[in-house]
Amino acid sequence: MPPLPFTRTAIIGAGLMGSSLARALAETRQSATVALYDHSPEVRAQAMALGLGEVTDSLAATVTGADLVVLAAPVGAFEAIATGIAMHLARGAIVTDMGSVKSAAIAAIAPHLPANALFIPAHPIAGTEQSGPEAGFASLFHGRWQILTPLEDPRPEYQAAIARLACLWEALGSKVEIMDPRRHDLVLAITSHLPHLIAFNIVATAADLETVTDSEVVKYSAAGFRDFTRIAASDPIMWRDVFLNNREAVLEMLGRFNEDLAALARAIRWGDGEALEQAFARARGVRRRIIEAGEDSPAPNFGRDREKG
Amino acid sequence: MPPLPFTRTAIIGAGLMGSSLARALAETRQSATVALYDHSPEVRAQAMALGLGEVTDSLAATVTGADLVVLAAPVGAFEAIATGIAMHLARGAIVTDMGSVKSAAIAAIAPHLPANALFIPAHPIAGTEQSGPEAGFASLFHGRWQILTPLEDPRPEYQAAIARLACLWEALGSKVEIMDPRRHDLVLAITSHLPHLIAFNIVATAADLETVTDSEVVKYSAAGFRDFTRIAASDPIMWRDVFLNNREAVLEMLGRFNEDLAALARAIRWGDGEALEQAFARARGVRRRIIEAGEDSPAPNFGRDREKG
Numbered sequence A, B: 001m002p003p004l005p006f007t008r009t010a011i012i013g014a015g016l017m018g019s020s021l022a023r024a025l026a027e028t029r030q031s032a033t034v035a036l037y038d039h040s041p042e043v044r045a046q047a048m049a050l051g052l053g054e055v056t057d058s059l060a061a062t063v064t065g066a067d068l069v070v071l072a073a074p075v076g077a078f079e080a081i082a083t084g085i086a087m088h089l090a091r092g093a094i095v096t097d098m099g100s101v102k103s104a105a106i107a108a109i110a111p112h113l114p115a116n117a118l119f120i121p122a123h124p125i126a127g128t129e130q131s132g133p134e135a136g137f138a139s140l141f142h143g144r145w146q147i148l149t150p151l152e153d154p155r156p157e158y159q160a161a162i163a164r165l166a167c168l169w170e171a172l173g174s175k176v177e178i179m180d181p182r183r184h185d186l187v188l189a190i191t192s193h194l195p196h197l198i199a200f201n202i203v204a205t206a207a208d209l210e211t212v213t214d215s216e217v218v219k220y221s222a223a224g225f226r227d228f229t230r231i232a233a234s235d236p237i238m239w240r241d242v243f244l245n246n247r248e249a250v251l252e253m254l255g256r257f258n259e260d261l262a263a264l265a266r267a268i269r270w271g272d273g274e275a276l277e278q279a280f281a282r283a284r285g286v287r288r289r290i291i292e293a294g295e296d297s298p299a300p301n302f303g304r305d306r307e308k309g
Helices: A016-028 A041-049 A059-063 A075-088 A103-112 A156-171 A181-208 A214-219 A225-232 A236-245 A247-269 A273-292 A302-308 B016-028 B041-049 B059-063 B075-088 B103-112 B156-171 B181-208 B214-219 B225-231 B236-245 B247-269 B273-292 B302-308
Strands: A006-012 A031-037 A068-071 A094-097 A118-120 A122-124 A145-148 A175-178 B006-012 B031-037 B068-071 B094-097 B118-120 B122-124 B145-148 B175-178
Touching: A006 A016, A006 A059, A016 A031, A031 A041, A031 A059, A059 A075, A068 A075, A075 A103, A075 A236, A094 A103, A094 A122, A094 A156, A103 A118, A103 A181, A118 A156, A122 A156, A145 A156, A156 A175, A181 A214, A181 A225, A181 A236, A181 A247, A181 B181, A181 B214, A181 B225, A181 B247, A181 B273, A214 B181, A214 B273, A225 B181, A225 B225, A225 B273, A236 A247, A236 B273, A247 A273, A247 B181, A247 B247, A273 B181, A273 B214, A273 B225, A273 B236, B006 B016, B006 B059, B016 B031, B031 B041, B031 B059, B059 B075, B068 B075, B075 B103, B075 B236, B094 B103, B094 B122, B094 B156, B103 B118, B103 B181, B118 B156, B122 B156, B145 B156, B156 B175, B181 B214, B181 B225, B181 B236, B181 B247, B236 B247, B247 B273
Parallel strands: A006 A031, A006 A068, A068 A094, A094 A118, A145 A175, B006 B031, B006 B068, B068 B094, B094 B118, B145 B175
Antiparallel strands: A122 A145, B122 B145
16 A cells, blocks of 8 residues: 555644545545644534544644644634644645635735745635535545645745645545636636625625515525525635635726626616627626536535535 | 316417426326417427427417417517417417516506406516527426416406416426515515626626636636526526516615625725624525525426536
8 A cells, every 4th residue: 555645634624624624635545644623612522523533622733743734714814823833833844725815825824834834825616605514525625626826936845845735636536726826816706706795795685675575585585596595605704704815806806897787787777678688698608618618517515405405 | 087277278489488388288288289389480490399289380370279378488578479369369268477577577468468368477486597498398397486476357267267377387396376466576686686687797797807817717617606607697588578677676676785785895995804794694594594494405407407517
C-alpha cells in the first residue's frame, strides 16, 4: 500500500465543509490522521459523536504536528484563527482554506503565518444549503471545481506544495483550477455572491408582504419562488462574511443588475413586449451553454434533500 | 367500464402544457377524443408525429363538438383564440385555460364567448423550463396545484361545470384550489412572476459583463447562478405575455424587492454585518416552512433534465 499523502490533517471548523472534508479524507485514505477543531463546544461534541476524527479542544492541539491545515470556518474568523495557529504550526506545513472570497482571505491569513508555512488559498465550488457537521458527506467535492489561488511565491517548496494540494483535491474527486485571487473574487461575485444576495432578498421581500400571506407564499412556492428559498437557506454567518469581504465586486455586479432590472421594469410599464422577449430569449442561450459544458449535473445532495422533503 | 368523463377535449396550443394535458388525458382515459390545434404548422406536425391526438388544421375543426375546450397558448393569444372559437363552440361547452395570469385572461376571453359557454379560468402550477410538444409528459400535473378562478356566475350549470372540471384535474393527479382571480394574480406575482423576472435579469446581466467572460460564468455556474439559468430558460413568449398582462402586481412586488435590495446593498457598503445576518437568517425560516408544508417535492422532470445534461 502506498504511503498516505498526509500524516495529519488539521481541519478548523467542523460544519458542512469541514466535516465533509474529514469524511472524504477518511474515505479516500488521504491522511493518516484527521484532527478537527470548532470554536463551538456543541459542534465539537457532534463531530466527536459522528466519529469524524480526532476532535481537539484547542487550535494549538489541532494543528500541532499537522502537515496540512485547512481553515473551514467563515471568512470573518480567518484572522483570529491564523493568529491562533501561527506559533503552533509545524515547519513547512501546508495551510489552506475553503473561503468563498480569496483576496480578503489572503489579507486575513498571510501576514500572521510564519515564513516557512506554505499558504495556498483555495475555494471548493461545492456546498449545499445545509449547515453543521451532520450535513456533511464524503462525496460533496465529487466532480466539483476546486479553485486554488496561490500567492506569488517562487520558492520550489511552495510550488511543490501547490502540486501536492492539487493532487489531494483530485483524489477527493475535484477538478482543480489555478486562478488569480482578484479574478476569483470577480467571477464568483456574479456566479455565486450576487445570486445568493438576490435569493436572500426576494425571500425576505415575500416574507414581509402584507398583501400576500406567508402561507400563500409557501403553498404556491413551486411556481419559481421555491428554488430561491433553497439557495437562501444557506448559512447566514458564512454569507454575511462573504458580502463584507467581497464588497466592491458584489456592489459592482449589483449595480449592473439594478440597471438591467430597471430597463426590464420600464419595458413592463410601457408594454414593450419586444424588449422583454429579446431579453428573455437571450437567457436561454446561457442555459444551453451550461448544459453543453457539462456544468449542469445536479448537486450531489439532491437525493438527501428529497428524503428530508 | 364507467363512461369517459368528456367526449371530446379540444386543446388549443400544443406546447409543453397542451401536449402534457393531451398525454395525461389519454393515460387517465378522461376524454374519449383529444383534438389539438396549434397556430404553428411545425408544432402541429410534431404533435401528429407524437400521436398526441387528432391534430386539426383550424380552430373551428378542433372545437367543433368538443364538450371541453382548453386554451393552452400564451396569454397574449387568448383574445384571438376566443374570437376564433366563439361561433364554433358546442352549446354548454366548458371552456378553460392554462394561463399564468387570470384577470387578463378573463378580460381577453369572457366577452367573446357565447352566453351558453361555461368559462372557468384556471392555472396549473406546473411546468418545466422546456417548451414544445416533445417536452410534455403525462405526469406533469401530478401532485401540483390547479387553481380555478371561476367567474361570479350563479347558474347551476356553471357551478356543476366547476365541480366537473375540478374532478378532471383531480383525476390527472392535481390538487384543486378555488381562488379569486385578482388574488391569484397578486400571489403569483411574488411566488412566480417576480422570481422569473429576477432570474431572467441576472442571467442577462452576467451575459453582458465585460469583466467576466461567458465561459467563466458557465464554468463556475454551479455556485448558485446555475439555478437561475434553469428558471430563465422558460419560454420567452409565454413570459413576455405574463409580464405584459400582470403589470401592476409585478411592478408592485418589484418595488418592494428593490427597496429591500437597496437596504442590503447599503448594509454591505457600510459593513453592517448584523443587518445582513438578520436578513439572511430570516430566509431560512421560509425554507423550513416550505419543507414542513410538503411543498418541496422536486419537479417531476428532474430525471429528464439530468438525462439531457
